[in-house]
Structure formats: structure tokens, C-alpha cells
Amino acid sequence: MQIQESIYHLWINSTKDKSVDLLAKYNERKPFNKTSFAIKITLIALLILTIYSFYTFDYKNLIIIDAVKDTLINMRTMFFGASLRNFTILEGIRQVSFTLGIAFLATLTGGISAFFLGLLAAQNLSTKLVSNVVKGFVSFVRAVPTVLWVLIFAVSIGLGSTAAVVGLTFHSFGYLLKAFSESFEELDHGVIEALTACGANWWQIVFQAVVPSSLSYLLAWTFIRFEINFVEAVAVGAAAGAGGIGFELFMASARYFNIREVGAITFLILAVAIILELTSSRIKTKFIK
Amino acid sequence: MNPLLTINSLKKQYDEETVALNGVSFSVHEGEFVSIIGPSGAGKSTLLRCINRIIDATEGEILFDGLNVGNQNKGQLRKLRTKIGMIFQHYNLVNRLSVIENVLHGRLGYKNTFNGSLGLFTAQEKKQAFQIIEILGLEKQAYKRCDQLSGGQKQRVGIARALIQEPRMMLCDEPIASLDPNASKIIMDHLKNITTQMGITCLVNLHQVNVALKYSDRIIGIKHGLKVYDGPPKSITKNQIYDIYESEAGELILELKDQNEA
Numbered sequence: 001m002q003i004q005e006s007i008y009h010l011w012i013n014s015t016k017d018k019s020v021d022l023l024a025k026y027n028e029r030k031p032f033n034k035t036s037f038a039i040k041i042t043l044i045a046l047l048i049l050t051i052y053s054f055y056t057f058d059y060k061n062l063i064i065i066d067a068v069k070d071t072l073i074n075m076r077t078m079f080f081g082a083s084l085r086n087f088t089i090l091e092g093i094r095q096v097s098f099t100l101g102i103a104f105l106a107t108l109t110g111g112i113s114a115f116f117l118g119l120l121a122a123q124n125l126s127t128k129l130v131s132n133v134v135k136g137f138v139s140f141v142r143a144v145p146t147v148l149w150v151l152i153f154a155v156s157i158g159l160g161s162t163a164a165v166v167g168l169t170f171h172s173f174g175y176l177l178k179a180f181s182e183s184f185e186e187l188d189h190g191v192i193e194a195l196t197a198c199g200a201n202w203w204q205i206v207f208q209a210v211v212p213s214s215l216s217y218l219l220a221w222t223f224i225r226f227e228i229n230f231v232e233a234v235a236v237g238a239a240a241g242a243g244g245i246g247f248e249l250f251m252a253s254a255r256y257f258n259i260r261e262v263g264a265i266t267f268l269i270l271a272v273a274i275i276l277e278l279t280s281s282r283i284k285t286k287f288i289k
Numbered sequence: 290m291n292p293l294l295t296i297n298s299l300k301k302q303y304d305e306e307t308v309a310l311n312g313v314s315f316s317v318h319e320g321e322f323v324s325i326i327g328p329s330g331a332g333k334s335t336l337l338r339c340i341n342r343i344i345d346a347t348e349g350e351i352l353f354d355g356l357n358v359g360n361q362n363k364g365q366l367r368k369l370r371t372k373i374g375m376i377f378q379h380y381n382l383v384n385r386l387s388v389i390e391n392v393l394h395g396r397l398g399y400k401n402t403f404n405g406s407l408g409l410f411t412a413q414e415k416k417q418a419f420q421i422i423e424i425l426g427l428e429k430q431a432y433k434r435c436d437q438l439s440g441g442q443k444q445r446v447g448i449a450r451a452l453i454q455e456p457r458m459m460l461c462d463e464p465i466a467s468l469d470p471n472a473s474k475i476i477m478d479h480l481k482n483i484t485t486q487m488g489i490t491c492l493v494n495l496h497q498v499n500v501a502l503k504y505s506d507r508i509i510g511i512k513h514g515l516k517v518y519d520g521p522p523k524s525i526t527k528n529q530i531y532d533i534y535e536s537e538a539g540e541l542i543l544e545l546k547d548q549n550e551a
Contacts, residue, residue: 194381194447197341198454199370199398200405207406208394209383 074259082263086256087248092268098161099237099244100272103229105165110172111222117173118180119206124189135181142174146232150240164242168232172225179225183217184210216287223280230276234269245269291355292316293458293490294340299349301335301514309335311514312349319457322484322491324501324522327511328534333494336511337460340492341373342366354457371398374451374489378463380443384436388427388446391435392418395453414453421449425479441472448479452487459483461493465500473497477504498530 084092120126121134144152150167157163187210195205211218237246245265252261294317301310309332317323325333338344340351342358351358353369361369374395382391396414397405404410410418422431425445430438435446444464451459461480465473481504484491495501501508502522510518510525510533518529 188379188381190377190379190381191383193338193343194375194377194450195394195397196343197370197373197375197460198395198450199367200394201367201397201402203402204397204400204405208397208408212383212385215385 078259078263079266080263081260082267083260084264085258085261086252092245092248092265095243095245095248096268096272099233099246100230102161102164102168102233102236102242102244103226106168106172106229106233107222107226109165110169111176111225113169114173114176114180115218118177118184119210121177121181122184122210124185124187124192125202125206125210131181134177138174138177141170142178144171146171147236147239150236150242154240159241161242161244164233164236164240167240168229168236171232172229175228176221176225179221180214180218183214183221186217187213216284219287220280220284223283227273227276227280230272290318293319293354294492295350295352296336296340297350297352299336299339299351300347301332301339301344302347308514310339310346310349313511313514313516314349315509315516315519317458317490317492319490320484320488322481322493322504322506323509324493324495324505324507325509325511326495326498326501326530326533329496331511332514333511334462337375337462337492337494340460341370341375367398371454372457373460374454374456374458375460376444376447376451376462376464378466380435380440380447382435382443382446382450385434387432387434388422388438388449389415389418389431391446392422392449392453395450398454418449418453421452425449439472440468441475444468444472444476445479448476448483452483452489456489458490458492461491463494463496466496473500480504 087095117134117138121131121138123131126134146168149170150164153166153170154160154163157166191209191213192205195209200208233242233244234246234249236242237244238250239246241247245268249262249265249269252258252265296316297314298312299310299314300308300312302308311332313332313336325336327333335344339346340353340358342361346359354372356365356369358366358369383394390408393408393410393414396410396418400410419428419431422428425448427442427445427449430442435443438446447464459480464480465476468476477500480491480493483489493501493505502525505522508518508520508522508525509516510529512533512535517533518525
């Protein structure tokens with residue numbers, strides 16, 4: 001045992017000088033790391049800002065514990081004591097279908113225009129120049145938030161459901177075009193080549209190869225956008241006076257301060273969202289094989 | 290008899306450095322089975338794609354059935370392409386469609402935009418499609434989706450799609466490069482039958498020298514964008530093959546018959 005140990009030490013000692021040199025070299029060569037430095041600085045800055053802001057909040061004699069308690073009581077009244085006062089459940093469903101109508105129209109018009117311009121934006125079906133121009137234009141469309149689009153059109157069309165549909169259409173168009181053109185680009189270039197070799201022209205290739213190959217993606221994306229548009233239509237109903245369930249929600253909360261009604265409307269919207277989700281997954285399993 | 294296809298000093302340059310073809314000339318007569326061999330990157334695929342102008346040649350002239358391929362306008366080019374069938378290494382089928390739908394794609398060149406886009410094919414065309422499917426032994430798979438087929442079956446669908454064009458020539462771009470030996474033999478036998486029984490000229494890019502020697506009436510060797518051999522398979526020597534592939538003698542897996550030793 002002892003002999004073994006001594007041999008080990010002897011061996012280690014014999015390499016010691018070399019390893020120290022290597023270690024020194026390693027420490028020396030370790031370069032200044034920009035990324036980790038930036039991350040450290042950011043974290044420290046955030047920490048300082050957080051502490052500073054908590055010190056300087058204007059709490060207006062707010063007692064945190066009471067505030068939390070009151071909020072919870074409000075939530076309980078809202079969701080467990082939900083009831084309608086200013087309109088009936090049938091009227092509520094009518095308003096929800098109005099909101100769904102806005103979302104549907106916006107998805108339909110946005111989707112159809114996104115399909116055709118998406119073909120021009122797909123690099124395998126278009127030229128590089130056209131594709132880049134369309135993509136650039138559309139990223140501008142997409143950069144503007146939906147509500148802002150609605151307000152922009154509210155200026156020219158006037159507040160109401162028309163402005164909501166047009167505004168939502170614009171953002172849906174920008175969103176779906178990106179999704180569609182990327183689905184089109186998934187198609188193997190060889191397939192396009194093969195149909196070209198058969199003498200097929202551009203439209204024939206689009207409808208005989210591109211659409212069948214990407215149909216399930218197109219449906220999935222369109223349905224996701226429909227769900228998003230429904231939620232946006234609720235928000236826009238309040239913000240741009242477009243009507244529908246969003247407007248009732250706005251009235252119940254900001255005008256009548258009736259939190260029970262807010263709760264009831266929230267449940268109604270949630271129910272519709274769940275139904276949409278279930279329908280979309282049904283459609284997806286049917287079409288996406 | 291005039292040749293079906295004449296290629297005169299064909300050049301294709303992709304950019305300043307990449308020269309795929311550097312002046313290739315040959316002609317192919319009706320009913321010939323010609324194999325093009327050569328290492329990867331020699332320009333074989335580019336050559337085939339220049340013939341039906343999927344790729345535009347930089348220089349040179351291609352005459353197909355007396356027509357100058359380079360001078361055709363859009364409509365004329367579609368018509369010309371219907372006369373040239375093409376099959377590919379990766380089959381290039383629309384995987385989500387059925388076999389019969391893929392075969393009918395071969396008729397698109399004959400249809401106007403509306404009928405072609407909507408897939409409105411005549412009863413005659415459908416009948417013809419089923420006949421071809423039967424000849425190639427795919428009748429059990431006719432309604433299957435193409436992504437459920439094996440490689441050999443997919444390639445037969447590719448051949449069916451080319452045959453329904455009623456072509457005068459078939460361009461085959463490495464048709465058996467992704468297939469096992471058994472499927473390869475079936476595909477090559479079909480291609481040979483197409484030439485001998487239907488009189489359709491075949492121009493085949495091949496990597497398998499043995500297969501090329503066995504099936505072809507003529508071999509064309511391509512290296513660095515230049516034609517280095519053109520003649521019957523019987524007279525090609527081992528050394529010439531080694532030269533085409535730029536390898537030392539004995540490095541290639543070859544089983545030449547003794548007659549070709551030189």
C-alpha cells in the first residue's frame with residue numbers, strides 16, 4: 001500500500017512542473033468574455049433598479065395585506081357570484097356571435113389575400129426580388145399592432161365594426177402571409193422541377209403540388225389566427241367601439257362597475273374559446289394525417 | 290435518319306468559378322438507350338436539365354426533333370417538355386397525393402391552366418393512366434398515398450408519370466441511386482422495355498458502371514464538364530473507366546468481363 005502511494009506521488013511530482021506551466025498558460029489564455037460580462041452587468045442593473053423602484057413607489061397609504069385580501073374578495077364575487085343584470089344570456093350569446101362574426105370576416109379576407117400574396121413571397125415559387133419586396137412590406141404590416149390598425153381605420157371609416165374588420169384583416173394578413181409562405185417553402189424543390197418537366201405551368205404547379213402539400217398547415221394556421229382574432233375582436237370591441245361582447249364587457253366594468261357581470265361575460269368568452277379550441281383540434285386530426 | 294437529339298458545344302457556367310459543362314457535343318438517335326457516366330459533380334445532372342431547359346444553358350445549341358430548344362417561347366417550351374419525360378433520383382412525387390393523382394400530373398402539359406389547376410382530366414386520360422399503372426405493376430397501390438410506398442414503387446410512379454406524357458425521350462437522373470439492388474433491377478428492366486418495346490429513347494445518368502455497361506447501347510463518359518468517352522459499352526476499357534473516375538486501377542468496384550481488359 002505504502003509503496004503504491006509513494007510511486008503515485010513520485011509520478012505526480014515528476015509531472016508537476018509541466019502541469020503548473022500548463023495551468024498558468026490556461027489561466028492566461030482565458031480571454032475576456034463579452035457575453036458573460038454583458039449578462040452580469042444586465043443582472044446587476046436590474047437588481048439595483050428593482051430595489052430602487054420599490055423604495056420610491058407611491059403606495060398612497062396602501063396596506064399590502066388588505067389590498068391582497070380585497071382583491072381576492074373581488075375575484076370571488078366576480079367568478080363565484082357571476083350574474084347578468086343589464087342584458088339576458090340570449091342577448092349575451094347574440095353579442096358573442098357578433099364578435100365571432102368580426103373575427104370570421106377578418107380571418108377570411110386576411111387569409112385569402114395572404115394565400116395569393118404568400119405565393120409571391122415563397123422563394124421557391126417566386127423570384128428573389130419579388131419575394132423580398134413582399135416580405136418586407138408584410139413585416140411592416142405585421143409590426144403595427146392590431147389595435148393600432150383598427151384605430152387607423154377608425155379615422156377614415158369611423159368607429160365601429162367595419163373599422164374593426166378592416167383593421168383585424170390587416171394584421172391577420174401579415175401574420176398568415178408569413179405562415180403560409182413558409183409552409184409553401186417547405187415543398188421540395190424537386191417536385192416543382194418534376195412538374196415543370198411535365199410541361200405544367202405556374203398555376204398548375206400551385207394547385208396540383210403546392211396546395212395539396214401544404215393544405216393541412218394552411219388550415220391549422222388559419223384556425224389559430226381565427227382564435228387569435230376572436231380574442232382581438234373582444235379587445236377591439238371595447239377599444240374602438242366595434243360592438244359585440246367586448247363592448248358589453250367594457251360597459252360592465254368601466255361604466256356600471258358591475259363585477260358580477262364582468263365575471264359572467266368572462267365565462268361566456270371562455271366557453272367560446274374552449275369550443276373553438278376543441279373544434280380546431282378536431283379539424284386538425286381530420287386533415288393532418 | 291436525323292438524330293432525335295443533337296447537342297452542340299453546350300456550356301453552362303453557374304458563376305465565375307463553377308463551370309458545370311464546358312462544351313459538350315453529342316447526338317442521340319431515336320430508340321437508343323444511352324447512359325452517361327462520370328463522377329459526382331461532373332455535370333451530368335446539369336446536362337439533363339439543360340435538355341428540357343429546367344436550367345438555361347450559357348452557350349451552345351440543343352436540337353430536339355429539329356426544334357431549337359433555346360429559342361422556344363413559353364408556350365412552345367411547355368409543348369416541347371411534354372415530349373420529354375423525366376425521372377429523378379428522389380422521385381419528386383407529391384407525397385400527400387395518391388399514385389393515380391401523381392401519374393395524371395404527367396398530362397398537365399397538355400391542359401389549359403383552368404383544367405390543369407383543378408385536376409379535371411378526361412375519361413380517356415384516366416383510362417390511360419390506369420393502363421400504365423397496370424403495365425408497371427402498381428394496380429394494387431393506385432389509390433395509396435405516395436408516402437406509403439417503397440422506393441422502388443415510388444420510382445415506378447415516376448416512370449408512369451413520365452410515360453403518360455407520351456414522350457419521345459426519357460431523361461433519367463440517377464434513377465436507381467437510392468434503391469436496393471432488387472428494386473434497381475426492376476426499374477432498369479422497365480426502362481429497357483420502354484426503349485425496346487415502345488421505342489422511347491432513354492438518356493440515363495448512372496453511377497453504377499456495371500449497370501450502365503449491361504443495359505446501354507451506348508456509353509457517354511463525362512469528366513469536369515467535358516465528354517471523355519462516347520461509344521458502345523463493349524469497347525470501353527478498364528483504363529478508360531478509371532480515367533473517367535480519376536482513380537487508380539483496382540480502386541473501383543468493377544466486374545468487367547474479361548473481353549474489356551486492356
